Amino acid sequence: MAEAVTEIRQEWLQKDYYRVLGVSPEAPQDEITKAYRALARRLHPDRNSDDPASEERFKEVSAAYDVVGDAERRQQYDEIRRLAAGGRPFVAPGPAGAHSFQFSGAEGIGDLLTNLFGGGGPFGGDANRPRRGADHQTQISLSFSEAVNGVTSEVASGERSEGARSKVRIPAGVADGQRIRLRGKGGLGADGGPPGDLYVIVRVGDDPLFGRDGDHLTLTVPVSFSEAAMGARIDVPTFEGPPVALRLPAGTRSGRTLRVRGRGVQTERGSGDLLVTVEVVVPKKLNAAQRRALESFDEATKGPPPRQHLGVPS
Numbered sequence: 001m002a003e004a005v006t007e008i009r010q011e012w013l014q015k016d017y018y019r020v021l022g023v024s025p026e027a028p029q030d031e032i033t034k035a036y037r038a039l040a041r042r043l044h045p046d047r048n049s050d051d052p053a054s055e056e057r058f059k060e061v062s063a064a065y066d067v068v069g070d071a072e073r074r075q076q077y078d079e080i081r082r083l084a085a086g087g088r089p090f091v092a093p094g095p096a097g098a099h100s101f102q103f104s105g106a107e108g109i110g111d112l113l114t115n116l117f118g119g120g121g122p123f124g125g126d127a128n129r130p131r132r133g134a135d136h137q138t139q140i141s142l143s144f145s146e147a148v149n150g151v152t153s154e155v156a157s158g159e160r161s162e163g164a165r166s167k168v169r170i171p172a173g174v175a176d177g178q179r180i181r182l183r184g185k186g187g188l189g190a191d192g193g194p195p196g197d198l199y200v201i202v203r204v205g206d207d208p209l210f211g212r213d214g215d216h217l218t219l220t221v222p223v224s225f226s227e228a229a230m231g232a233r234i235d236v237p238t239f240e241g242p243p244v245a246l247r248l249p250a251g252t253r254s255g256r257t258l259r260v261r262g263r264g265v266q267t268e269r270g271s272g273d274l275l276v277t278v279e280v281v282v283p284k285k286l287n288a289a290q291r292r293a294l295e296s297f298d299e300a301t302k303g304p305p306p307r308q309h310l311g312v313p314s
Contacts, residue, residue, distance in 0.1 A: 012077050017064035025078070029071060036065040040177030062177075066137070066199065069179065073135075130193035136186040137199045140168065144207035147174050148217075148239065148265050155200055157185050168200050173215055173267035176204040210239050215265045215272030220279050221246075228252045228280045236276055238263045246276060254280035 018025045021035045039061045041047075048054035068074040138155050150172035154165040166185045174180075179199050186196030204212075211218040221236050231250035235243040244260055257277045264272025286294065 011063075012067065012080055015064070017068045017077065020060055020064040021068070029069070029074075032065070032069055036061060036069060037175050037177060041175070044177060062201070065179065066135075070181070070197075129191060131190040132193045133187035133189040133196035135196040135199060137201060139201045139203055140170070141203045141205065142170065142174070143205050144210065144212075145240065146170065147176070147202070147204040148172065148212075150174070155182075155198070157198065166198065170202065171267065173265040173269075173272075174202050174204070175212070175214075176202065178202045207239075209237065212265070213275065215267055215269065216275050217264045217272065218275045218277065220277045222279050222281045223248060223252070225280055225282070228254070228278065236260070236274075238274060244274075248278070252278055252280075254278060 018027070021032060021039065023032055023035050027035075040058065043054045043058040043061060045055045045058060048058075066073075067077050140153060140155055142151065142153075147170070151170050153168055153170060155168055157164045157166040166182055168180060168182060170180065179201055182198040182200060184195045185198035189195050209219060217239050219236065221234065223232070223234065227234065227248055229251065231252070232248045233245050234248055236246050237243050238260070241263070244263065246258060246260065248258075255277065257275050260274040260276060262271045263274035266272075283290070
């Protein structure tokens, strides 16, 4: 276990996790979480199945958030990188041999690195001193509805007895790729040390009608040309609720988004909205009567072509 911890800390010296997430080292925790969620959505393997580079970037982003997304581990990460600014050399053992790093001189550096790398390292220390257990990671798959409404489920409990499971409460509005921390449910500590934590990565399935944009739900609604041109009142579905009447203004263009307030995801933070995107349906085939009607409409609306600003002959 000590070797695995050494590998993790050595990676801390080599990688700037703030740069990976595109945030400042002084960024507050909520900004780091927001940046991670945006990257996780964009790089998720389900959305980039034909792009191996995106999958590797997704793993890199997740690894960075595993460290700086947790306030306690972030503090350790910041401290060890601060001490690695230069100075006397430090040699840490690893599975592939010794790895040398330069550290600035500081009182107590030996105790700090012994705590991070485990007892019995190059700075001495008690080999039997209590050591915290390793943090573990697992995944849980939720339906779209479970993610919107929240659910209580179970996951395997790290290095516990075989078959042991822990309850995890998934809050309403959880996002795909979000991490939930279960304190003390990770690897067992050594020599009386405390257990590590278990991080549950949430994977959310799709819904055939609705999508998510943070706490907002999204929906695409087809409308006819006449409804878009003249305006109309249309009924649109809500997620697990009754339909609502939506006023479509005259002259609505395809792609316009209308907002139904309070019909999004209900969380402790408040209620999101339902964002309805209008899609004007163009018929693929016209019968004789429809064609005559459109020809009459075209004749009645004769004027400069709508693309004349492009400066090309019509």
